[in-house]
Amino acid sequence: MKHLPIIALDFPSGREALAFLDTFEEETLFVKVGMELFYQEGPAILETLKENNCKIFLDLKLHDIPTTVQKAMNRLAALGVDLVNVHAAGGKNMMQAAVEGLESGTPAGQNRPRIIAVTQLTSTSEDMMKDELLIGCPLQEAVQHYGQMAYESGLDGVVCSVHESKVIHEQISSSFLTVTPGIRLPNDQTDDQKRVATPAFAKAQGVSQIVVGRSITKAANPIEAYHQILKEWE
């Protein structure tokens, strides 16, 4: 079985996130807790989600000097989540420090959380890279370069768009995780995402795991939307 789609719990409070999850009857869901929910509720929300049998991607996108990231990852490792991330733009030393921090902080007998690097946000376009970030190379090349750096730094994979997954698997390794946000069903709005794709296209591109937020959380019928995504994905 492929990995479950990851539902982005982009809610302002634990109360709203849990009320949303309560409507699902699945035994296990894979959810993503981002900055909004984590900064509001703190680690307690993770405990509640684990009690509800959820697998957790803690999406805090760390990006700081290596020592700070190492110490922060040491703390995150103790929270018992399944997946964490950093920005590849922090560089190799920072990414290596992140892995060391996770390894030192994982309690004995537990698996260390997997760690992936954000290459370019799926809200970033090539024009924005050029005009605002002063990065002159094509977006695809930047994503591949960041992916290679993440691999050489010992990370388990990357966050990228569906459109870059295939080349990353070809260039690096088919077992290197590609986790892709920017997923939309055919009739959905793209919102602020620039590089979107459907679950079926993600599957065809060999994506490892998809992350879906608004296509589920803002759907008229979230359960139906989740099942449609699951069907396309599996």
Ligand code: C5P
């Ligand atoms: O609502 P939507 O499906 O666009 O949500 C995508 C989720 O994935 C958001 O929580 C966003 O923060 C996250 N994300 C992203 N692009 C990345 C990394 C994470 O959209 N590169």
